[in-house]
Amino acid sequence: xxxxxxLTKRYGASVVVDAVSFRAEPGTVTGxxxxxxxxxxxxxxxxxxxxxxxxxxxxxxxxxxxxxxNPGRQVGVLLDATAQHPGRSGRTALRLDALLMGxxxxxVDEALDRVGLSAAEGDRRVGxxxxxxxxxxxxAHALIGDPxxxxxxxxxxxLDPAGIRWLRGLLADFAAGGGTVLLSSHLLHEVELLADHxxxxxxxxxxxxxxxxxxxxxxxxxxxxxxxxxxxxALDAAGLAGTATSDGAWVVxxxxxxxxxxxxxxxxxxxxxxxxxxxxxxxxxxxxxxxxARGQVSA
Amino acid sequence: xxTVTASRVTRVPLGRLVRVELSKTVASRxxxxxxxxxxxxxxxxVAVTLLVGDAADLTFRGFAEVTSxxxxxxxxxxxxxxxxxxxxxxxxxxxxxxxPDRARVVLAKLAAMVAVGLLALAAALTAAVIGNVLGTVLxxxxxxxxxxxxxxxxxxxxxxxxxVQGFAFGLLLLNTSAAIVLYYLVAPAVSTVLSLSDALRGTxxxxxxxxxxxxxxxxxSTGQDWAQLATAATLxxxxxxxxxxxxxxxxxxxxx
Numbered sequence: 001x002x003x004x005x006x007l008t009k010r011y012g013a014s015v016v017v018d019a020v021s022f023r024a025e026p027g028t029v030t031g032x033x034x035x036x037x038x039x040x041x042x043x044x045x046x047x048x049x050x051x052x053x054x055x056x057x058x059x060x061x062x063x064x065x066x067x068x069x070n071p072g073r074q075v076g077v078l079l080d081a082t083a084q085h086p087g088r089s090g091r092t093a094l095r096l097d098a099l100l101m102g103x104x105x106x107x108v109d110e111a112l113d114r115v116g117l118s119a120a121e122g123d124r125r126v127g128x129x130x131x132x133x134x135x136x137x138x139x140a141h142a143l144i145g146d147p148x149x150x151x152x153x154x155x156x157x158x159l160d161p162a163g164i165r166w167l168r169g170l171l172a173d174f175a176a177g178g179g180t181v182l183l184s185s186h187l188l189h190e191v192e193l194l195a196d197h198x199x200x201x202x203x204x205x206x207x208x209x210x211x212x213x214x215x216x217x218x219x220x221x222x223x224x225x226x227x228x229x230x231x232x233x234a235l236d237a238a239g240l241a242g243t244a245t246s247d248g249a250w251v252v253x254x255x256x257x258x259x260x261x262x263x264x265x266x267x268x269x270x271x272x273x274x275x276x277x278x279x280x281x282x283x284x285x286x287x288x289x290x291x292x293a294r295g296q297v298s299a
Numbered sequence: 300x301x302t303v304t305a306s307r308v309t310r311v312p313l314g315r316l317v318r319v320e321l322s323k324t325v326a327s328r329x330x331x332x333x334x335x336x337x338x339x340x341x342x343x344x345v346a347v348t349l350l351v352g353d354a355a356d357l358t359f360r361g362f363a364e365v366t367s368x369x370x371x372x373x374x375x376x377x378x379x380x381x382x383x384x385x386x387x388x389x390x391x392x393x394x395x396x397x398x399p400d401r402a403r404v405v406l407a408k409l410a411a412m413v414a415v416g417l418l419a420l421a422a423a424l425t426a427a428v429i430g431n432v433l434g435t436v437l438x439x440x441x442x443x444x445x446x447x448x449x450x451x452x453x454x455x456x457x458x459x460x461x462x463v464q465g466f467a468f469g470l471l472l473l474n475t476s477a478a479i480v481l482y483y484l485v486a487p488a489v490s491t492v493l494s495l496s497d498a499l500r501g502t503x504x505x506x507x508x509x510x511x512x513x514x515x516x517x518x519x520s521t522g523q524d525w526a527q528l529a530t531a532a533t534l535x536x537x538x539x540x541x542x543x544x545x546x547x548x549x550x551x552x553x554x555x
Binding site for chain 1: 308309310311315316318319322323326327328329384388389390392393395396397398399400551552554
């Protein structure tokens with residue numbers, strides 16, 4: 001369980017994290033989603049005791065991170081897969097972890113095995129690893145202490161689609177065993193795949209917080225015709241409940257074939273027909289991203 | 300997976316942190332190279348002294364002087380790197396998440412470096428013993444063993460001070476190049492400048508660690524020498540160590 005309350009971080013005049021509150025519950029994978037520079041990494045660094053908040057609090061398993069005993073045994077942390085000593089082998093790096101956490105020797109091989117790194121890969125220098133392999137080794141660092149909580153900053157970065165599928169399985173298993181996972185990403189489709197609960201941050205503020213099903217219903221069709229009012233009547237007549245969007249289209253709880261039949265029965269030409277965006281999260285996220293992009297251009 | 304009962308998790312003992320830091324020193328190429336270089340240097344200085352030294356100078360004290368010289372050169376570098384590589388390789392992220400009590404991490408690192416320094420000094424004295432024996436056998440050297448316990452104590456203190464000073468500079472600057480420049484160029488330059496003028500020389504004895512620790516190397520310490528050493532060490536060792544520690548404890552861990 002991770003509880004973040006009114007967390008604020010200021011650097012001089014700029015507010016990087018602005019009164020952020022959210023929870024990550026045991027048994028769930030929580031995705032922390034936001035464009036680059038939104039304050040995700042800063043929040044995770046405060047959560048893990050590396051940065052001090054200006055105000056507010058963050059607790060893991062009921063305590064601030066810095067007050068956890070042997071934290072590697074309780075919270076697995078991966079903040080930056082590239083921040084690993086290039087001159088050490090993956091196995092040596094894990095052995096240092098095991099020594100510090102007081103783990104038995106076989107835990108090193110178990111951890112390598114769990115993240116899909118072979119014995120030969122474990123013996124190679126981290127400097128020769130691909131980004132995907134570094135992510136796997138970073139996950140091995142996080143998992144080796146058999147923690148109850150995982151905090152992962154952009155863990156899917158550098159993984160190929162098969163790697164992301166593998167990561168989804170690993171995190172789902174971890175959560176199914178009662179573990180709490182908090183992972184960050186700047187890619188909506190990545191979080192959609194990995195997380196069951198979403199917390200969206202933009203410019204340091206939480207702008208959406210809910211389950212994937214609430215925020216991304218997935219079902220539903222968006223339909224548009226030149227005469228929106230007539231289209232509404234046609235959908236009603238076909239027994240398809242719909243809601244009008246602000247720009248005159250309709251979002252209908254039915255598949256595209258049903259909707260097309262209803263429109264053509266009323267003699268209406270459909271100008272747009274596609275799966276609906278879940279409660280506008282994709283549109284929201286796109287607008288956040290483009291806001292940030294514009295900000296960078298003007299800066 | 301190894302099963303771990305959460306309720307049994309206890310604080311990481313300091314001794315284990317020290318062992319981890321010792322392992323890190325060996326498990327890095329710079330550390331391996333430095334320790335190898337140190338071993339080779341010990342062999343080299345003993346060999347050269349055997350070849351070219353005056354037979355009368357081939358004593359245990361003479362050998363101890365030459366074998367401790369490479370230590371003073373290389374150990375501070377090892378101490379600097381033990382701190383600064385955590386930032387240059389950004390492993391500080393892992394180090395401080397696995398042990399959030401940063402003061403304990405610093406203490407463990409410092410203890411590990413002092414331990415390495417003492418082991419290296421033991422190796423240097425062993426090399427001096429071997430050199431002295433060989434000098435007697437091969438060169439008919441004088442081969443005396445006179446080295447008073449206080450002189451050994453001074454040797455230990457000198458090496459430990461050098462290690463802690465290097466460590467302190469590393470902690471103050473958190474940057475390898477800057478710490479090396481400060482330790483190997485700026486500090487000796489200040490020393491030289493202080494010794495240039497007669498007016499400054501009296502003050503220099505109190506402010507310059509090099510001249511303050513000379514009586515140590517010469518084995519002729521008096522009460523005033525100790526007082527001068529204490530003030531100079533405060534300025535050059537304790538002050539940077541304290542400032543570096545305060546910054547680390549108060550600030551955010553920044554690695555980029």
